[in-house]
Amino acid sequence: MGKKFYEMTREERLAFVREQAGLSGEEAASFGQPLAYESAGRMVENAVGIMSLPLGIATNFLINGVERLVPMAIEEPSVIAAASKAAKIAKAKGGFTATAGRSLMIGQVQVVRLSKIDAARRKVLAKKKELLAIANSKSKSVSAVDVQARVVKDASRNRMGKMLVVELVIDTKDAMGANAVNTMCEAIAPKVEEMTGGSVVLKILSNYATMRMVKCSAVFDREELGGKEMVERILYAHALAHSDPYRAVTHNKGVMNGVDAVALATGQDFRAIEAGAHAYAARDGTYRSLTKWWRTKTGDLAGEIELPLAVGIVGGVANVHPTAKTALKVLGVKSAQELAMAIAAAGLAQNLAAIRALASEGIQKGHMRLHARNIAVMAGARGGEVERVADRIADDGQVNVERAKEVLSSIRK
Structure with a gap:
């Protein structure tokens, strides 16, 4: 070049x-x-x-x-x-x-207040096709490809009990896909409540994109x-x-x-x-x-x-x-x-x-030489003065505004 x-x-x-x-x-x-x-x-x-x-x-x-x-x-x-x-x-x-890998994102639907959580999980998995159809009705550009469900136990001090997390796996193609994932999660939430008899709280994507x-x-x-x-x-x-x-x-x-x-x-x-x-x-x-x-x-x-x-x-x-x-x-x-x-x-x-x-040599040598340019400008250097001041204060190992002003003053004299 x-x-x-x-x-x-x-x-x-x-x-x-x-x-x-x-x-x-x-x-x-x-x-x-x-x-x-x-x-x-x-x-x-x-x-x-x-x-x-x-x-x-x-x-x-x-x-x-x-x-x-x-x-x-x-x-x-x-x-x-x-x-x-x-x-x-x-x-x-x-x-x-x-x-x-493929652009697979996970959307989570949190279901709480379930008396028979394992039975609720089985019902959700048995109705995968129905949930996928609802999700896919909301987008022509991305597609929901799977439904997963797992039981999560509250590990906080609040002791909220066990929760069912229904997860949509969505192929977002060439998009990051956050909005589409969230829309699909919100779309299936009423059906998930109907299937499980529980209450849905969160309907949101996961940014822990381990399928991506x-x-x-x-x-x-x-x-x-x-x-x-x-x-x-x-x-x-x-x-x-x-x-x-x-x-x-x-x-x-x-x-x-x-x-x-x-x-x-x-x-x-x-x-x-x-x-x-x-x-x-x-x-x-x-x-x-x-x-x-x-x-x-x-x-x-x-x-x-x-x-x-x-x-x-x-x-x-x-x-x-x-x-x-x-x-x-x-x-x-x-x-x-x-x-x-x-x-x-x-x-x-x-x-x-x-x-x-x-x-x-340590991180500071190169880093401070570049930082010296900013210090030179802060000291009032302009045009070609910037490099001259920066080089001097970096060579001196005194990358600060006070020293830069001294060097600039000597250059201008």
Whole structure:
């Protein structure tokens, strides 16, 4: 490409992305335009303005043999650069290999006040076809494919007794599907009450999308990482994240730096993604790392991430937010599964970059050098002054406004 992406001006980057993704002039312009207030007012209540986030492009991502430019919306410095660098190392060994299951979501109907709960469960399961017919009458774009029922005992201090949870399994195709799932649950609720003789309380989807799993793996060249010792140190870092929740939480925060940034850029419900991912991290009763790392037979480092990801390329914000629509086009995904795989790859890449930095010089060196630019601006630097001030205070190890003002004053003299 001649210049490396990070060396380009904004205009050059936009021109490159526009050419690679086949964007129209209007689509390319959406990267520089804030969401219209009228649109914001329709999306949320009591709207007063727009909160913007930086949007960048992570490069070097080769996912299942396809080159992808990965849009990331995030305010934290070093994340996009780190993910791009990790992806470049993975690319030398074939890039990321990923798989994603069907877009199956679970909708829950909670039934209480049942005197014969086991009999009620059997009645529901015997009437699966009837319930599915009711559910499917509410949508032409998604389809309910199964009904399950299980007994849940109240584990809270309130001792509300046993509950029957009737679960619709719904194939949401290329949508995240929250609204459709909720509508179907509400549709079957009266019939469930009639069948069981109980009272329905909740009728809502579950964001613990364990039927919608994505897995992504990659091999990272030992020498590109820094040699045998670096691989060893990364494995020690993984050992702590797998074994200690205090480290696992911060380890997974790094994973979600990549996951959330792509989710935000493409208009996904990142809160639902976060909740499901963290629940999955604690599935064996102890909160653990979302990633696994090991040494290959040739001494390289291999990594894998697995997590539930309920995402969509149709419906929701992805259809109404112009920047999200353009970001999806830049990413070039044609299905919800492809989007999920790209998001997982970003999470794995960002995790590798973070633990590599932590296991070597520490996270602050690179992070603070980037943060120094913000400090320089806060001190009043403009134009070319920003980089000069940032470099000086980063080299001095004094990344604060007071030192930045001193350096700026000396430069201007």
